[in-house]
Amino acid sequence: MEKHEEHTAHVHRDDEGDKLGMWLFIFTELLLFGMLFLMYAVYRHKNPEAFLLGGEELDVFIGTFNTVILLISSATVAMSITAIQRGNKKQALVLLGITLFIAVLFLVNKYFEWGAKIEYGFYPGSDLLHELGHGTTLFFGLYYIMSGIHALHILIGIGLFIYVVWQIRRDKIHSTDYVWLENTGLYWHLVDLIWIFLFPLFYLIH
């Protein structure tokens, strides 16, 4: 059987379309986290006292620290796009390196934070939570779920950044073709956006 000529088809390139696709994906993420925030609102509405006490168990310092470094990483990603647009490959790589470092640092902090909490006895199904009652159980349930899913997104972000760095090094991403970097940046800002709300809702309850 003869094979039909390989269709050399136009390589369809549409940066604007790719970006629209990314935005739509961001919208699904917003709604996904949105529903978690909705649950938070409902349960806090039902257990205001317990949420207050729960919030006091969390370390404001580590929360603020993670907020600050995540904001810095958002800025470095935004700047790496500027660097690529200007054709400055080296600066872009340095800026992305900082971002990657911060992403890992954030997870390391999270690891110690969670570790300390678990050691102390705050984890789903623990006797301590059982003793402290329903409201606190819900607070920590939501805390682990929401910061856990957020951390998962950080992890995915790390993967994306590694890919982007590799592509920049191979000159696949450069000053006239950088939509991958732009979209990864958008994703990373989304991760930051979520944290901007998680931080006051869990660490700064008063």
Place this chain on the structure above:
Amino acid sequence: MSETTTAKHVSFLEYKGKYKGILGWIFSTDHKRVGLLYLYTMLVFFSIAAILGLLMKIQLIAPGYTIMGPQTYNSMFTVHGIIMIFIIVVPGLPAVFGNFFLPLMIGAKDVAFPRLNLASWWIYIIGILVVLSSQFLGGWPDTGWTFYAPYSFRTPANVLPALFGAFILGFSSILTGINFVVTIHRMRAPGMTWLKMPLFPWTLYATAWIQVLATPVIGITLLLTVMERVLGVGVFDPALGGDPILYQHLFWIYSHPAVYIMILPGMGAISEILPVFSRKSIYGYKAIVLSSLAIAFVGYFVWGHHMFTSGMSGRALYAFSFLTFLVAIPSAIKVFNWVATIHKGSLNLQTPFYWATSFIFVFMIGGLTGLVLGSLATNVHVHDTHFVVAHFHFIVFGGTGYAFMAALHYWFPKMFGRMYDASWANIGWATFFGGFLTLYLPMFALGLQGMPRRYYDYLPEFHTGNIISSLGAILMIAGALIVITNLVRSSRHGEKVTGKNPWGGRTLEWESDTPPTLENWDEIPKVTEGPYDYK
């Protein structure tokens, strides 16, 4: 690309690329092949779920144990629901006809992200396999497709694979939605302004937005249910402080808009078919466009009508009831437009037209009984009875199913380059339609008399209605068999279609080859007229 002349004018069905045989299909990024992959997958699973439905109806032909006990019955309506909802009607028309015809109708060569499109199908298959793995991982769930808390994490039955599978199927739906929105924004042929776009793409557009914005809600809800079952986090478990009604809120925040994912593209297909077989322009094009968008938007805020007896606050009850009545208006506008389109047309009585007009009929019954359920007082009376079952089968099966069949017959010659056998198609339609009404109409009466849903047994006074209904089920399945056999046979042996446009349609897809070539067009068409200009 003019040098690749050999690839030109070879139908996509015959085209041979890098892979041979079945691999040339399951690894093809051609939107038409992906559409057909969905069609074949759905055909298989529709048959399975339909047989489950038939078995349940046979069980109900007499009170007490007929062919199965309660646990088997519970698993059957659960699996029937999961397959029909998550595997058939939610992907439904967008995955099959959206994939196949969206690029053709807007004059594009493919969707915006062809590889992502193929990935959607693969994710869909993985989701199905995970659901089916229940069989080998401890049996079938018995929660109903709704997975209500707290039963879904208390039941000893095996729920996890189904929850997880439905979660994965959600990804497939989201990716299709993203793909279609971008395709419609970026890839319309020159000259095709928004208001020159045919109505099927318009409804796909509204649907795609719901897929993007509502599906993540069910995703996170199912994931939380998994966590609740495995870890006992407490988010829905009343024993740990959780609120099971919140589960219902989240579930229906997705699942009501999901009803519009199911029905909107069906409405779009009907809006394509009626003008062609009435040889008249569609009546009120803009009204249909606007009402589609309005349905997509308002449909987001009516979910509470599934929870009228769950224990919501009084104020929530009448807010949701009011919003539900509101969302009925745009649907009614469409019905009016369709009827006005047929009015004084020169009708061409073909099978797609029969399916389309019977769609209007059953959709109206489904819609009007929906209002009975939307009013608080009557809802309390018929809640969780067979009335509800009849109502949503009139919408989901009567609406989406009939529209699917109408679309399949309408576009059949374009997809396969062959014509179905018209007389068998008509006989099949008539049998199916008769069986459908005999099956579901008595269930309204049974519900009003108080027969609850989801029980394998019933009181003797419901016997007559159930006998009629079960006989209707057998008749309907016979009709479905005739229809499907005819289509499968005709796709291989049907009369070849000569010319591009057997029905005389005015939309763009009829200007492509029959069946279309790999990239649909030698040259992207230029659009100058509206989609329904019949002179």
Place this chain on the structure above:
Amino acid sequence: MSEEKHHISSYKSHLFVLLALFVLTGASVAVTSLEMGPFNTLVAMLIAGGKAAIVLIWFMHLKFDNKLYAIFTTFVLVIFLLVLYVTFFDYSYR
């Protein structure tokens, strides 16, 4: 490559945005110790909303990109807020 002109933000503007975000973060932590009853949460959410808007407008380029993205984003936020609002028809009056 499309011929559209791309807006290139300067490093300085990004750092300026970062500074604004720092200030708001500081403010958010600082107001926590003020005794404002239920308004504490409101203020915290307003500040977070401000930070989110800054990230969206400058870092995520809504200001310079196709206006479509800004419209869609607003639309999505409206839908979310309405869903939240409608849900509390239930929880506020139970």
